[in-house]
Amino acid sequence: xxxxxxxxxxxxxxxxxxxxxxxxxxxxxxxxxxxxxxxxxxxxxxxxxxxxxxxxxxxxxxxxxxxxxxxxxxxxxxxxxxxxxxxxxxxxxxxxxxxxxxxxxxxxxxxxxxxxxxxxxxxxxxxxxxxxxxxxxxxxxxxxxxxxxxxxxxxxxxxxxxxxxxxxxxxxxxxxxxxxxxxxxxxxxxxxxxxxxxxxxxxxxxxxxxxxxxxxxxxxxxxxxxxxxxxxxxxxxxxxxxxxxxxxxxxxxxxxxxxxxxxxxxxxxxxxxxxxxxxxxxxxxxxxxxxxxxxxxxxxxxxxxxxxxxxxxxxxxxxxxxxxxxxxxxxxxxxxxxxxxxxxxxxxxxxxxxxxxxxxxxxxxxxx
Numbered sequence: 113x114x115x116x117x118x119x120x121x122x123x124x125x126x127x128x129x130x131x132x133x134x135x136x137x138x139x140x141x142x143x144x145x146x147x148x149x150x151x152x153x154x155x156x157x158x159x160x161x162x163x164x165x166x167x168x169x170x171x172x173x174x175x176x177x178x179x180x181x182x183x184x185x186x187x188x189x190x191x192x193x194x195x196x197x198x199x200x201x202x203x204x205x206x207x208x209x210x211x212x213x214x215x216x217x218x219x220x221x222x223x224x225x226x227x228x229x230x231x232x233x234x235x236x237x238x239x240x241x242x243x244x245x246x247x248x249x250x251x252x253x254x255x256x257x258x259x260x261x262x263x264x265x266x267x268x269x270x271x272x273x274x275x276x277x278x279x280x281x282x283x284x285x286x287x288x289x290x291x292x293x294x295x296x297x298x299x300x301x302x303x304x305x306x307x308x309x310x311x312x313x314x315x316x317x318x319x320x321x322x323x324x325x326x327x328x329x330x331x332x333x334x335x336x337x338x339x340x341x342x343x344x345x346x347x348x349x350x351x352x353x354x355x356x357x358x359x360x361x362x363x364x365x366x367x368x369x370x371x372x373x374x375x376x377x378x379x380x381x382x383x384x385x386x387x388x389x390x391x392x393x394x395x396x397x398x399x400x401x402x403x404x405x406x407x408x409x410x411x412x413x414x415x416x417x418x419x420x421x422x423x424x425x426x427x428x429x430x431x432x433x434x435x436x437x438x439x440x441x442x443x444x445x446x447x448x449x450x451x452x453x454x455x456x457x458x459x460x461x462x463x464x465x466x467x468x469x470x471x472x473x474x475x476x477x478x479x480x
Contacts, residue, residue, distance in 0.1 A: 149181045149375065151367070153208035154197055156215060158188040158317060160341045161401060162334075165269060165394055166210040169365060172386040181379050183208065194315060201368050202262045208367045214298030214358075219259055221439055222446045224299035225453065226252055226267070227361045230432040232457035233465070236270030236360035239453075240391065243267055246456035251449050258445070264373075265366040266387035269394035272402070276355035276420045277332030278323065278339070278348035283420065286427040295319050295331035299435065300357040306431035316342065323347045332357070335398070336406040345413040353406075354420045356428040362391075 153170065157163040170183045192200045198216040200206040217223035226248070227239070234242075242248040256263055276283070283289060290308035301311040312328050320342045322328045330348075332355070333339055339351070365387055372380060409415040440447035 148179050149379070151181070151183045151207040151371065152186060152191075153183050153210055153365075154186040154188070154190055154192070154200070154206050156188055156194045156197065156209070156211035161337045161398060163187060165363065165390070165398070168393055168397070169210065169268070169363075169386060169390045172389055173382055176382045176386060177379060181375070181382070185210075198261070198263065198366065201366050204262075204368050204371065206368070207371050208365065210363060210365050212361060213364050214300075214361070217298050220255060220445075221299065222255055222443065222449055225446070225449045227364070228298040228300060228358045229360070229453070230299075230436055230450075231356045231359040231429070232454055233461045234360065234457045236272070236362050238457065238460055238464075239360045240267060240270050240362060241460065242453060242456040247452050248456075251452060255445065262369045263366045264369050265364050266384055267362050267364055268387040268391040269363045269398075270391060271334065271361045271394075272399070273354060273359040274334050274357070274361065275332055275336075275339075276352040276357070276424070277330060278344050279330045279350045279352065280348060282350050282416065282418055283352055283424060285421070286424045289330075289424070292329040293327070295322065295328050295333075296357060298358070302435045302439075303357055303428060303431045306434050307427060320344055320347055334361075335402050336409060337398070337401045340405045340409055340413075345409055345415050349415050350418070351409065351415050352418050352420045354425065356425050356432065363394075 153166075155163055155166040157166060167185055170185045174182050188194060191206055194211065194215055197206065197209040197211055198219075201209050213223045213227045217228075226243070229239075239248075243252070252265065256265070277294075279292075281288070286307060289304075292309050293312055294304055294309045295312050295314050296304060297313050301313060305311050312322070314322055314328075316333050316338065319328075319331045319333055323331055323344070324347045331344070333342065333344075336351075339345075344351075365383075367383065372383070375383075406417065410417050436450060440450055
């Protein structure tokens with residue numbers, strides 16, 4: 113083949129290839145990206161560390177979902193009051209909420225068992241274990257169905273036991289608590305009523321003003337950081353850590369069920385597994401902050417910090433027994449949840465109690 117013929121063959125082939133490419137380009141449909149999904153989530157928190165925790169969950173979802181989905185976080189009372197948040201998600205007024213089951217337990221006393229129930233020797237982490245691997249999530253979904261609520265919920269951020277709280281004097285005996293007007297929420301109200309207290313259920317931001325004005329005599333919220341932010345150290349100098357009234361609790365992130373089911377399986381998975389990831393972050397982040405703020409309360413603001421006497425906590429356990437027996441006799445589902453929890457706690461805590469060394473022994477060895 114001559115050089116000229118070879119060159120003609122090459123040019124002809126190039127022209128055919130270019131024509132085919134152009135045809136393919138014209139035939140290919142234009143790729144249109146789907147509009148991103150935006151979910152509006154209201155938090156039960158107006159500020160402080162719990163709003164930081166809500167934002168941390170939202171940030172995880174947004175980072176993983178990218179352009180496909182974004183959650184817009186709204187602070188407390190942005191659209192509805194805290195007591196109306198679950199109904200707002202159910203109706204689709206809100207797409208999602210970040211709160212705790214104790215804030216809507218008036219619909220069902222069994223709701224408190226998913227966060228602020230009796231202590232069977234377990235911590236919040238083991239209660240979350242029951243939710244994920246002991247049938248708890250299925251029981252919660254059954255409760256939502258029985259209440260006719262159009263929601264899907266995930267749980268995260270296992271909290272340490274809540275302090276007994278702030279009093280006008282050191283509590284050395286349960287008899288000192290009789291007749292005191294005390295703030296708490298959920299089933300803890302029933303327990304402390306059983307112990308002779310007068311219980312007032314108030315949102316977090318109203319606790320300090322209520323104690324300052326004398327509306328209440330004593331109060332708890334959740335942890336040293338939030339308590340310090342509320343200014344509880346300005347109305348009391350007697351702070352009691354450790355209690356069984358709310359010895360385990362965690363956050364609930366809830367979504368409108370129809371909205372959730374319209375998402376792709378991948379986006380549904382992101383909402384779920386971001387919740388599990390935030391569970392670890394909460395422990396690492398909040399434990400450090402609580403420890404630091406407890407020291408500030410004691411050393412900088414003159415607060416007397418005590419561990420609640422075992423005798424007081426023993427009376428709390430007795431009060432829990434009475435409350436659980438009474439409600440179980442009135443509510444079959446409540447009794448069903450209690451039975452499931454006890455079965456899980458009996459096996460899991462048997463192992464943990466046998467296996468866990470006494471960490472306090474090691475702490476005192478090093479720090480006295």
